[in-house]
Amino acid sequence: MVSGSSAAPLRVLLANRSRLDREGLAALIRQTDPTISVVSMETAQHAFDALATKRVADALLITVTPCSNEDLGRIGDWLKLKPAVPVVLVMTSVAPATAASLTGLGIKGIVLSSASAEVLVAAIRMAAGGDTYLPPELLHGRSHAETGAHALDSLTPREVQIMALLGEGLSNKEIARRLDAKEATVKVQIHRLMRKLGVANRTQAAVLASRHDLVQAQTLTGRS
Numbered sequence: 001m002v003s004g005s006s007a008a009p010l011r012v013l014l015a016n017r018s019r020l021d022r023e024g025l026a027a028l029i030r031q032t033d034p035t036i037s038v039v040s041m042e043t044a045q046h047a048f049d050a051l052a053t054k055r056v057a058d059a060l061l062i063t064v065t066p067c068s069n070e071d072l073g074r075i076g077d078w079l080k081l082k083p084a085v086p087v088v089l090v091m092t093s094v095a096p097a098t099a100a101s102l103t104g105l106g107i108k109g110i111v112l113s114s115a116s117a118e119v120l121v122a123a124i125r126m127a128a129g130g131d132t133y134l135p136p137e138l139l140h141g142r143s144h145a146e147t148g149a150h151a152l153d154s155l156t157p158r159e160v161q162i163m164a165l166l167g168e169g170l171s172n173k174e175i176a177r178r179l180d181a182k183e184a185t186v187k188v189q190i191h192r193l194m195r196k197l198g199v200a201n202r203t204q205a206a207v208l209a210s211r212h213d214l215v216q217a218q219t220l221t222g223r224s
Contacts, residue, residue: 167209
């Protein structure tokens with residue numbers, strides 16, 4: 001769960017045709033990060049209409065299963081208005097070409113429905129902060145298992161420690177203090193592990209840490 005003391009409050013507008021899915025996803029987001037408030041609507045069009053009059057949310061989350069050409073067109077038309085609210089899509093699957101089209105339209109995040117709640121929250125926060133989230137396996141054309149196993153095997157024990165601390169949301173300065181190291185050294189090590197992982201930024205590294213339970217594993221190791 002994200003700590004409420006370190007995370008800024010966010011307002012998320014959630015669009016999903018299924019009432020059960022809407023309520024379940026909203027509850028999951030709130031449980032994972034209590035600082036996020038979620039307002040649910042039945043369709044993306046209802047959400048677009050609400051956002052057209054005033055900024056009622058910091059991010060728009062739309063579940064699209066699957067993503068049809070009609071969906072792409074509707075989303076594209078709305079994005080042409082250059083809304084200030086970033087859009088994140090939840091999809092069961094997405095081809096690289098489709099992902100490229102979506103990001104080209106201005107989509108700020110694509111989350112696979114198989115992802116954890118922590119990954120979803122991280123993607124929402126990335127989008128709200130102006131970054132773009134894409135699944136690591138999509139970025140590199142590899143499967144979920146291949147991405148995690150191969151990348152983690154290439155890390156040194158210290159890099160695994162740093163990755164776990166990134167997963168806790170710590171800054172370079174906080175990581176350096178935790179490891180009794182120089183901040184400049186930590187910065188270099190983070191850059192190196194990001195290159196090994198093939199991720200674009202520290203948030204994606206943190207997402208991988210959460211996905212592979214590195215935070216919990218390092219906590220247990222530290223207690224032993």
